[in-house]
Amino acid sequence: MVTASPPQKNIVIIGGSCAAMGAALTWGEKALESHRLIIIDVKSHFNHVFAFPRAAVKSGFERELFVPYHNLFGGDDRKGKVLHARVTKLFEHHVELDREVPEFGTKVEFDYLIYGAGTKIPAPGRLAAETKAAGIDTLKKYQKAIEEAERPVVIGAGAVGIELAAEIKEHYPEKHVTLLHSRSGYLPRFKKSVDVMTYNILKKHGVKQILGDRVILPEQGFPLEVKPIEIHTRGGRVIQSDLAIMCIGMTPNSQLLAELSPKSINSDNKFVKVKPTMQIQDDQYPHIFAAGDVLDHTDVKTGHFAWVQGIAALNNIMTLINGGSQEDLRPYVSYDVALIRLILGNKEAVMQTNMLGPLVTAGSWIAGRNIPDNIYAARAWAWVRTPLDEEHADL
Known part of the structure; x- marks a missing residue:
């Protein structure tokens, strides 16, 4: 007789940029059977923003800068999924979405959450476009x-x-x-x-x-x-x-968290305050972490630091899942470089x-x-386990 596996719990990441990528690739190497990683982002593709200043001027490689998420977890939905939707409200143990998504509808429950919603900066540094086609169209408007x-x-x-x-x-x-x-x-x-x-x-x-x-x-x-x-x-x-x-x-996308936990927001600049463990500075929500540009932190706001912050948050979440206590969590060591x-x-x-x-x-x-x-966009395609070639570039 085959025993059914217990239902998995979710670790949700709000935002699909570098903090999420660092966490996702780390999770892919040591995922726990009890949980899966759910990344929620309104954008259909990972945006390789590092090349946007060039792509606003020069043409011919725009499609390479919008990288499909579909194979991020190697097709294993028990490891993780990427949902294309906008989180409209954050609750203690679930988020509400602006649209229906397969399996979840408009509600995604979570055991743990990493708030990685990032920041807004004007185009062409970041684009409001939600799809690859719309993103390419925006860049071409700047080129023209x-x-x-x-x-x-x-x-x-x-x-x-x-x-x-x-x-x-x-x-x-x-x-x-x-x-x-x-x-x-x-x-x-x-x-x-x-x-x-x-x-x-x-x-x-x-x-x-x-x-x-x-x-x-x-x-x-x-x-x-x-x-x-x-x-x-x-x-x-x-x-x-x-x-x-x-x-x-630069404006932090902190409003969702501010509605749930006002005390975790720096009232002067609206960035998110975190403990050394990457948990938000609100003891009511020890299961909510934050990473990336949205943080009120001394780290420079670059993809590199968002990436390592995301890994630090995920590692501490995994410690808690494995039965560790608050005292077992490791502080994120910032070299402030x-x-x-x-x-x-x-x-x-x-x-x-x-x-x-x-x-x-x-x-x-x-x-x-x-x-x-394309300013090394091939690296981003490698993160999602998809070749950057003619067969896949339009995905």
């Missing part, structure tokens, strides 16, 4: 506008703004490209040499750089359309342009790395070699 513009201005010089300005000027050297930034230097979390190298590469490209001045934003912002505009700054400048692209502002690789065109880059031990800055001779058009 940038191609038609003669005097594009990029407003905001975080990593996306810097990379976008460099890509535009390299691909269209005849255009008058301006990068406008409110700070007096670039990327203050990093070594001064990152700022200096970045400034000099942009200068070599021919990008006009205006630092230490803030744009007076129109109430509705700047639409993605090519037409004569004047951009006014608080310093009294008037910049003549025909296309303004906003690359400023700022790591980055800025890709500034086909052959130029700036990198801050500790690969060889000490934290150092490297320029294009090291960091700018052999960068593929």
Whole structure:
């Protein structure tokens, strides 16, 4: 007589970006029979956002940047599933969805949860598009506008703004490209040499750089359309342009958690507060963890740190599932090291790395070699166990 397996409980991850990917690949190697991993994201594909600044300028590889989740768990639904829906409400032990999904309907119960909802930043750094086709369409709209513009201005010089300005000027050297930034230097979390190298590469490209001045934003912002505009700054400048692209502002997607657990939200910046164990700072919900860009944390908000935070949260969840106590949970060890690789065109880059031990800055001779058009999107396809080739690229 065959004994039926007991029903599995769910570990739910809200958000399907790098925090979820790190957790999912770790789970794939040591999944527990008692639980399965359920990732919920409104997007149909993993977005390889690292290449979006380039893909907003250059065409031909957009489809490679939207990676299908379907084989993330190797087709084993007892290990995990990815649900394409938007979480509309978070409860203590279940979430509600905005649409019916097979097996679950509009309600997914969970034993544990990782809140990895990330942040919002303006396109083309992140896209609101929910499908691959819509994402590609958005990137092509940026390509068309940038191609038609003669005097594009990029407003905001975080990593996306810097990379976008460099890509535009390299691909269209005849255009008058301006990068406008409110700070007096670039990327203050990093070594001064990152700022200096970045400034000099942009200068070599021919990008006009205006630092230490803030744009007076129109109430509705700047639409993605090519037409004569004047951009006014608080310093009294008037910049003549025909296309303004906003690359400023990061907003945490913390509202769902805030409704359930207001005390776990930093009231000043709306990011999620966590304990060293990656549990949210609310003792009423020891089974809810958080990871990724949505955290109020000293880690730089990059895919690398989201990835390792997701793994840390999952490992502690597995400890609890295996009978461990709160005292058995391991604190997430952040080295508080700022790591980055800025890709500034086909052959130029700036990198801050500790690969060889000490934290150092490297320029294009090291960091700018052999960068593929899709900015290493093949790695994301490998994560989901799907070849990046003609047979699969349109999945």
